[in-house]
Amino acid sequence: MNRTLIEREEAYRALAALWDGGRFPHALLIEGAPGSGKRTLAHEAAAMLLCRSSGGSQEIPCGVCPSCRKMEKRLHPDLTVVGPEPKKQTIGVDAVRAVRENAWIAPHEADRRVFLIPEAQNLTAAAQNALLKLIEEPPEAAYFLFTVPSPSALLETVCSRATHLPLREMASPRRLAVLRQLRPGEDPALLERLAEGFPTVGQALASLEDPAAQRLEADAAALLDYTLHCERYALMKVLAGYERDREGLSRLLASFRARSAAALAKGELSALQCGVIVDIIEEAQFRVSQNVGVPLLSAVAAARLVQSASR
Structure with a gap:
């Protein structure tokens, strides 16, 4: 487990349970207040999906395979991070269209492609609507990770198509x-x-x-x-x-x-x-x-x- 997730053992266990149960969702919505560790957990989820370890008794992500080492450096070719364009605060339809096109391209090195949209509340309503069909019927190898402060920040139609993983406030x-x-x-x-x-x-x-x-x-x-x-x-x-x-x-x-x-x-x-x-x-x-x-x-x-x- 990523050492920075020590304070989020409960959330990590939920993430690991999805993986171990063979039911990792194609669309995962990680919810939490600013500074709660949403993005760290999202990168851990991406590392799980892209890890090349054979599993067995070894923890996933293993942290030692070439894929995990590239993930640690944020250099994996099968991870796409989607954010606002320079000098803009929102993520528009053009960015989502690029995601839709790339989602159908075969992975470069791993068995999957992962699209991470941190602070997904920055998606415009039009961009969210453009995502609906993709996350409802995704390509087999494509996975989508979103982080938001609250599910209310997104359209209900988007939220209903994703599995929710909340990060609860610590005492x-x-x-x-x-x-x-x-x-x-x-x-x-x-x-x-x-x-x-x-x-x-x-x-x-x-x-x-x-x-x-x-x-x-x-x-x-x-x-x-x-x-x-x-x-x-x-x-x-x-x-x-x-x-x-x-x-x-x-x-x-x-x-x-x-x-x-x-x-x-x-x-x-x-x-x-x-x-x-x-x-x-x-x-x-x-x-x-x-x-x-x-x-x-x-x-x-x-x-x-x-x-x-x-x-």
């Missing part, structure tokens, strides 16, 4: 254990703060080199503190600071949610308080996605959070 103690394993020389207090402040290991690691993420982590900690001390206007001020950064606000709310769960585990919040706070956060996240004005959102959320702390 903060587990995130901390993984961070300690991946960064053994890092300040233990810093790793503890990151484990509590970010919902995924990937986001926590990225924050080590990202001043904006460090500010976000500090703001999430402040939101929890202000909530516990019923400081309504301080809550509003922090939230309103993201008025021109809706993506940042969404990440802030996710980090606040992670900190609330950690506070529950440490006995700083009751189960009732935590449940109410999480409900408020999730509603605010939905409002952000609906483009509700941040000042209004901040005022409503702050009032409800202060009320929740009194329960």
